[in-house]
Amino acid sequence: MPARALMIQGTGSNVGKSMLVAGLARAYKRRGLKVAPFKPQNMSNNAAVTPEGGEIGRAQALQARAAGLPPHTDMNPVLLKPETDTGAQVIVQGKRRGTQAAGSFMRDKSGLLEAAKESYFRLAQQADLILIEGAGSPAETNLRKGDIANMGFACAVEAPVMLVGDIHRGGVIAQIVGTQAVLEQVDLERIVGFAVNRFRGDLSLFDAGRDDIARRTGWPSLGVVPWFWEAWKLPAEDMMDIASHQGGGCKIVVPQLERMANFDDLDPLAAEPEVSIEIVPPGKALPGDADLILIPGSKSTIGDLNYLRAQGWDIDILAHHRRGGHVLGLCGGYQMLGKTIDDPDGVDGRPGKVEGLGLLDIHTVMSGEKRVSLTEAISRDGNLPVSGYEIHMGRSSGPDCDRAWLRVGDRFEGAASRDGRVRGSYLHGLFSSDAFRASFLSGLGYESTVGYEDGVEETLDHLADHLERHMDLDHLLELAQPVPQGN
Structure with a gap:
């Protein structure tokens, strides 16, 4: 048929x-x-x-x-x-x-x-x-x-x-x-x-x-x-769907970059009852009471770094760090935390070299070779399994990469500052791994209490129940037409 x-x-x-x-x-x-x-x-x-x-x-x-x-x-x-x-x-x-x-x-x-x-x-x-x-x-x-x-x-x-x-x-x-x-x-x-x-x-x-x-x-x-x-429990696709989520006392602040990308990193964190996610729009300062500032991925790292500076968020991030706060950068956000970003061929926009935020002793060089892969990793501090994915066009290196906090096969991934309060990684989706997320939140002084992937499955079932109640799915199936043959 x-x-x-x-x-x-x-x-x-x-x-x-x-x-x-x-x-x-x-x-x-x-x-x-x-x-x-x-x-x-x-x-x-x-x-x-x-x-x-x-x-x-x-x-x-x-x-x-x-x-x-x-x-x-x-x-x-x-x-x-x-x-x-x-x-x-x-x-x-x-x-x-x-x-x-x-x-x-x-x-x-x-x-x-x-x-x-x-x-x-x-x-x-x-x-x-x-x-x-x-x-x-x-x-x-x-x-x-x-x-x-x-x-x-x-x-x-x-x-x-x-x-x-x-x-x-x-x-x-x-x-x-x-x-x-x-x-x-x-x-x-x-x-x-x-x-x-x-x-x-x-x-x-x-x-x-x-x-x-x-x-x-x-x-x-x-x-x-x-x-x-x-x-809200399901991964959002559109930046229009991103919203702050009020939960518990662990306050994670996210600057809303103009070209924010792969922001599904936030979903498992938002599902935690002890975590509050605050998405900060342009024109508003990053709050000073954050436990963690998370700089998300970006489709245009240098462009969004300039945008971040135009909002004064670079000053807020540096002040947060001076107060003893934690900072995490993922993919483009990771690149922004380094000392320099060099894009000689303009693969990220216009050719040029810019200074980063300088919180990690790394340097990034953009290249036309794009890494796209599903990735299985192990955390170096707790030997915990981490599943995620990589989509990026840059390579980062420097002394802080010697303190990489993830191991992928025979290579190390990411970088960390000497005091461990600033970390970065190219690995998206890492917080969907329950044990790793629990360990990360524990480092901030909070407890994880949910199984994220099980929650997504349960929500999809509830969504299906919802549509069964309010739409005639038998009739919809009758309206579906055979796909033409011979193509």
Whole structure:
């Protein structure tokens, strides 16, 4: 029997498409179906590493987990990683193709639809159901020509579309009815119904609104989904989803860098009851009562180092250290903690050499060779297992690397200051390892009380239960259409 497919598109960015796909993937997996998530084009600096050493959006990695599959580059064949306001690194089927300015990318998408279709049809050979996630909104008519993220892809593979609006941001009737008003007939023919997401309160209060949308569009309602209160427990993909989390007395402060990347390092820490995460926005000083300042990864280390200094955060970090505070830098944040960052070929932006924060006696040289790998390590102080991943283009060396606090096979990873209060590493995701996280928090004087990975699995099950209650999943499955053969 050929695989069937259903595409979930939204009336805008951040309406909950990724979460819906993850919940549906888990729900249909529990019904015995082999489900594969798919997003033809994604834009995110929060990437995941696949077992074969490629990059995909972290949302697709979570969706794969919900479906019980290892993440694969075919699940997100085109990934755009913004490096500047006008340019992005282009990842095709997991591998870096290069960097393109936005205008150049819009004019030249050569081969991208073909790559997306190739990955899609390859997935279909091994699945019963493919859940396709759109990007942004199909109502962006200026982007329709050459589109591979929404209706352009839906039409190319003859996929039915469920359109999702977000009532939490207001104007959901206009979101959905307005989308219909601007779409061409060929795109309208792909839509099989609509859903409303993130409703708070008594669902019956929106019955009239739901019926008005159906009357105005002629589309059936496929569900009104209440707010899922446990969503914060799942890894976020978009920087818009990052939020402070009030917990216990251990205060971890994170400067919100302009091009922050791979910030899933924060998720296991936020899940700890004794930990409070404070994301500090631009224009606000870093608080002086932090137990730890964590400088996250960045898609543009030198650019974000300049941004950090423009906010005065460098002064706050140095003052925190002088007071006896702890500082941790991960990937780009690790590079910033060193004495210098040298980018002779401009792989991180403009060529040049800059001074770092100087809290670690290391020097970083950027290079065009990108390291992308899943990594298993051992902590040197407690011999604890650590699982994570690496995505970086620089190499760091110097005296403080002699105090590396992780061992990866026959090499050492990271660096630490003489007093041990400043540490850095290229290894993302290390806090998802429960024993290591417990040891790290113990060093700050606090206790770990959760099993993070078990919590993610439990939350995915709760999300699936949530959608089972508020959507007709049997009907959705009937609306899914067979993937065309012979491709």
